[in-house]
Amino acid sequence: xxxxxxxxxxxxxxxxxxxxxxxxxxxxxxxxxxxxxxxxxxxxxxxxxxxxxxxxxxxxxxxxxxxxxxxxxxxxxxxxxxxxxxxxxxxxxxxxxxxxxxxxxxxxxxxxxxxxxxxxxxxxxxxxxxxxxxxxxxxxxxxxxxxxxxxxxxxxxxxxxxxxxxxxxxxxxxxxxxxxxxxxxxxxxxxxxxxxxxxxxxxxxxxxxxxxxxxxxxxxxxxxxxxxxxxxxxxxxxxxxxxxxxxx
Amino acid sequence: xxxxxxxxxxxxxxxxxxxxxxxxxxxxxxxxxxxxxxxxxxxxxxxxxxxxxxxxxxxxxxxxxxxxxxxxxxxxxxxxxxxxxxxxxxxxxxxxxxxxxxxxxxxxxxxxxxxxxxxxxxxxxxxxxxxxxxxxxxxxxxxxxxxxxxxxxxxxxxxxxxxxxxxxxxxxxxxxxxxxxxxxxxxxxxxxxxxxxxxxxxxxxxxxxxxxxxxxxxxxxxxxxxxxxxxxxxxxxxxxxxxxxxxxxxxxxx
Numbered sequence: 001x002x003x004x005x006x007x008x009x010x011x012x013x014x015x016x017x018x019x020x021x022x023x024x025x026x027x028x029x030x031x032x033x034x035x036x037x038x039x040x041x042x043x044x045x046x047x048x049x050x051x052x053x054x055x056x057x058x059x060x061x062x063x064x065x066x067x068x069x070x071x072x073x074x075x076x077x078x079x080x081x082x083x084x085x086x087x088x089x090x091x092x093x094x095x096x097x098x099x100x101x102x103x104x105x106x107x108x109x110x111x112x113x114x115x116x117x118x119x120x121x122x123x124x125x126x127x128x129x130x131x132x133x134x135x136x137x138x139x140x141x142x143x144x145x146x147x148x149x150x151x152x153x154x155x156x157x158x159x160x161x162x163x164x165x166x167x168x169x170x171x172x173x174x175x176x177x178x179x180x181x182x183x184x185x186x187x188x189x190x191x192x193x194x195x196x197x198x199x200x201x202x203x204x205x206x207x208x209x210x211x212x213x214x215x216x217x218x219x220x221x222x223x224x225x226x227x228x229x230x231x232x233x234x235x236x237x238x239x240x241x242x243x244x245x246x247x248x
Numbered sequence: 249x250x251x252x253x254x255x256x257x258x259x260x261x262x263x264x265x266x267x268x269x270x271x272x273x274x275x276x277x278x279x280x281x282x283x284x285x286x287x288x289x290x291x292x293x294x295x296x297x298x299x300x301x302x303x304x305x306x307x308x309x310x311x312x313x314x315x316x317x318x319x320x321x322x323x324x325x326x327x328x329x330x331x332x333x334x335x336x337x338x339x340x341x342x343x344x345x346x347x348x349x350x351x352x353x354x355x356x357x358x359x360x361x362x363x364x365x366x367x368x369x370x371x372x373x374x375x376x377x378x379x380x381x382x383x384x385x386x387x388x389x390x391x392x393x394x395x396x397x398x399x400x401x402x403x404x405x406x407x408x409x410x411x412x413x414x415x416x417x418x419x420x421x422x423x424x425x426x427x428x429x430x431x432x433x434x435x436x437x438x439x440x441x442x443x444x445x446x447x448x449x450x451x452x453x454x455x456x457x458x459x460x461x462x463x464x465x466x467x468x469x470x471x472x473x474x475x476x477x478x479x480x481x482x483x484x485x486x487x488x489x490x491x492x493x494x495x496x497x498x499x500x501x502x
Contacts, residue, residue, distance in 0.1 A: 094389065145276065150350070151302075152301040153323060153327075153350050154324075155350050159350055163335075
């Protein structure tokens with residue numbers, strides 16, 4: 001463990017050390033707080049952060065991800081099953097990525113108001129793409145020879161889908177999900193910047209207006225932790241559902 | 249005379265009407281025969297299997313299996329492809345049970361039928377292993393077990409041993425003959441190894457130029473059971489040299 005992650009850990013510690021040093025030299029804690037200052041503020045704000053703002057942001061992330069997974073997988077399956085659907089939707093899904101979704105976020109606030117749903121929509125929009133495209137590519141990646149072998153054994157289209165295509169798509173689905181999980185944190189935070197009554201992104205921005213540098217960083221730290229925890233959870237899920245991969 | 253289990257009657261086939269592969273081909277394989285098909289690559293050997301399994305449809309003529317003509321031949325033959333095509337996410341047991349699953353056999357019933365077979369296939373203790381944990385020879389045995397479990401009396405083996413090292417290959421050939429005799433199957437076997445063809449088969453079909461119109465056919469003058477040493481028989485050596493010459497001439501032709 002130490003051998004594997006040691007060098008990365010060392011670099012991070014070094015960077016934090018430099019940051020701490022620089023912050024103390026500059027001594028403008030309201031815009032450039034030191035890591036130790038952020039840590040202290042984090043501790044002071046723990047109740048506000050964990051009880052008031054974290055639940056709000058976490059529900060946006062989880063609802064957004066859930067919607068993305070359901071819609072993304074459904075669309076991927078549809079596109080994999082029907083060539084017409086593929087021709088109709090695939091180019092749209094790809095080119096939708098040219099639209100800067102984040103720039104559209106203010107409009108969603110206008111449409112859906114300051115409640116949770118405008119943020120959920122932003123999150124869905126940016127997490128939908130990696131899930132859909134990866135799952136679709138995964139479904140398409142199954143070996144043609146294996147599908148033909150299933151036919152020679154009397155397999156139906158349904159058999160081939162469930163016994164060949166779905167298992168082939170799993171690793172791709174999980175890579176998509178890992179990207180989506182990190183993006184979902186960004187989506188939720190940005191959504192909250194633009195207008196919310198609670199949430200880590202909202203809180204961070206409010207503290208900016210109060211020139212409380214350390215309190216701007218504290219929720220960001222928590223957001224990063226949320227991202228990391230979600231990522232690790234997906235990784236564990238992936239390992240559990242694909243035991244055969246440990247041998248590869 | 250044994251009864252024919254596989255017949256081609258005036259079968260013509262081409263890919264998309266362009267490249268004719270078979271032209272009014274007639275061919276008969278009899279019950280419990282071991283027939284090897286030999287020929288240079290691109291001579292239409294694999295296409296023959298695709299036709300028999302029903303992955304391709306004949307343009308004219310008819311393919312008969314066990315005295316019947318089927319609308320769809322899917323699920324009527326046991327096909328063992330060149331690469332083992334085991335599913336990496338399934339264990340040995342789960343891979344072997346695919347044809348039973350497709351036939352609607354329950355998981356428990358499938359396991360009950362497969363586990364005793366694992367010993368006979370040299371796979372004892374490997375039921376819960378994944379393909380990535382197996383050697384090449386073992387993977388081929390799982391693949392062969394899977395094709396046997398289709399329950400079909402006709403097994404189509406497409407260069408199954410081509411990826412194995414020479415020693416493993418020899419023992420797999422002997423093992424295959426054992427299995428063939430025990431299980432009373434008819435085997436069609438594609439190879440481009442003349443020694444392998446001579447050792448295994450009753451008859452050898454030679455695929456020459458496409459489109460294939462007639463099959464050159466050679467009966468192997470060896471009784472059974474055989475050992476690898478029987479290949480040193482002068483008659484067999486002569487036959488082997490003739491076959492090699494024939495195949496070589498095909499390759500040389502412009």
